Amino acid sequence: xxxxxxxxxxxxxxxxxxxxxxxxxxxxxxxxxxxxxxxxxxxxxxxxxxxxxxxxxxxxxxxxxxxxxxxxxxxxxxxxxxxxxxxxxxxxxxxxxxxxxxxxxxxxxxxxxxxxxxxxxxxxxxxxxxxxxxxxxxxxxxxxxxxxxxxxxxxxxxxxxxxxxxxxxxxxxxxxxxxxxxxxxxxxxxxxxxxxxxxxxxxxxxxxxxxxxxxxxxxxxxxxxxxxxxxxxxxxxxxxxxxxxxxxxxxxxxxxxxxxxxxxxxxxxxxxxxxxx
Numbered sequence: 001x002x003x004x005x006x007x008x009x010x011x012x013x014x015x016x017x018x019x020x021x022x023x024x025x026x027x028x029x030x031x032x033x034x035x036x037x038x039x040x041x042x043x044x045x046x047x048x049x050x051x052x053x054x055x056x057x058x059x060x061x062x063x064x065x066x067x068x069x070x071x072x073x074x075x076x077x078x079x080x081x082x083x084x085x086x087x088x089x090x091x092x093x094x095x096x097x098x099x100x101x102x103x104x105x106x107x108x109x110x111x112x113x114x115x116x117x118x119x120x121x122x123x124x125x126x127x128x129x130x131x132x133x134x135x136x137x138x139x140x141x142x143x144x145x146x147x148x149x150x151x152x153x154x155x156x157x158x159x160x161x162x163x164x165x166x167x168x169x170x171x172x173x174x175x176x177x178x179x180x181x182x183x184x185x186x187x188x189x190x191x192x193x194x195x196x197x198x199x200x201x202x203x204x205x206x207x208x209x210x211x212x213x214x215x216x217x218x219x220x221x222x223x224x225x226x227x228x229x230x231x232x233x234x235x236x237x238x239x240x241x242x243x244x245x246x247x248x249x250x251x252x253x254x255x256x257x258x259x260x261x262x263x264x265x266x267x268x269x270x271x272x273x274x275x276x277x
Contacts, residue, residue: 002084002085002086003083003084003086003089007084008086008089011089011092012128015089015128015130015135016128016130018130018134018135018138018139019128019129019130019134021138022124022130022134022137022138022182022183022184023184023185024124024182024186024187024188025185025186025187026185026186026187026190027143027185027186028115028116028143028185030115031143031186031187031190031194036066036067036194036197039066039067039115039116040065040066040115041063041064041065041066041072041112041113041114041115042063042064042066042069042114042115042116042117042118042198042206043061043062043063043064043114043116043117043118043206044060044061044062044064044117044118044119044204044205044206044207044208044209044210044211045059045060045061045062045098045101045117045118045119045136045210046060046119046120046207046210046211046214047059047060047079047094047097047214048060048211048214048215048217048218049218050218050222054081054085055080055081056078056079056080056081057078057079057080057081058076058077058078058079058214058215058217058218059076059077059078059079059094059097059098059100059101059214060074060075060076060077060101060210060211060213060214060217061073061074061075061098061101061102061105061210062074062075062206062209062210062213063105063112063114064205064206064209066198067197069198069200069205069206071209072112073105073109073112074213075101075104075105076213076214076217077097077100077101078221079097081093081094081097088126088127088128090121090131090132091130091131091132091134091135091136094132095132095135095136095139098119098136098140099136099139099140102114102140102142114142115142115143116142116143116144116145116186116194117133117136117137117140117142117143117144117145117183117206118144118145118147118195118198118204118206118207119132119133119136119144119145119146119147119183119207120147120148120149120203120207120210120211121133121146121147121148122146122148122179122181123137123144123145123146123181123182123183123184124146124181124182124183125146125148125179125181126181131146131181131183132146132183133145133146133181133182133183133184134146134182134183134184136183136184137183137184137185138184142184142185143183143184143185143186144183144184144185144186145180145181145182145183145186145191145194145195146180146181146182146183147178147179147180147195147203147204147207148178148179148181149176149178149179149202149203150179151179176202178195178202178203178204180192180195
């Protein structure tokens with residue numbers, strides 16, 4: 001089911017209003033320290049579906065210690081999505097359930113409320129500069145980082161050399177990057193370095209754990225069904241790395257992409273940084 005033109009206009013209006021509240025600066029003391037000292041809890045949120053079912057899903061919140069990246073808390077809930085799917089408006093389907101999970105955590109174990117959120121998707125690197133990471137960050141009031149596994153395809157945005165300012169690979173054989181964008185209350189440089197520090201494999205551990213646990217929940221409760229993540233429909237998604245993957249992340253420099261994004265109403269500039277793993 002596709003959203004009506006009226007609903008799309010309403011969503012666009014809401015995104016435009018909320019976009020004004022995005023903070024693109026480092027607001028927390030830990031963000032301003034080279035080793036992020038003071039940061040103790042990071043969280044990842046994800047949603048996984050039973051294959052062929054776009055309505056019923058497992059919403060997952062996982063909180064990890066930092067810098068050890070050990071799981072401190074997990075919340076798995078079956079949810080029923082009511083908002084129709086449309087590229088560029090994923091937040092209207094997922095954010096309500098992520099906010100509910102954060103609110104449950106605050107009620108039940110306030111000492112474990114995360115200091116920063118990671119989501120599998122984009123932030124400012126978006127058609128209207130307001131992706132899932134921005135939406136969740138603004139409504140939760142927490143710093144938020146968007147990490148996508150493929151470059152969002154927008155008019156005027158192409159994955160080519162002219163958009164790269166500095167190249168970096170984790171190894172000579174590295175070919176697949178992840179794309180980091182600002183969500184809320186964090187700078188791009190801090191978001192990139194924090195993402196790097198949270199990686200054991202290609203995908204940052206908070207997102208990887210949220211994805212893994214949501215899929216495992218579905219497998220346990222619906223053992224015959226195949227599972228998948230909502231972002232698998234989006235152009236900014238690629239399959240996640242298996243838990244069996246082994247290796248040491250070695251980063252020597254960063255790749256920053258300066259991308260010009262066009263939409264029907266305006267031409268805007270956005271910066272997206274990506275790490276190669």
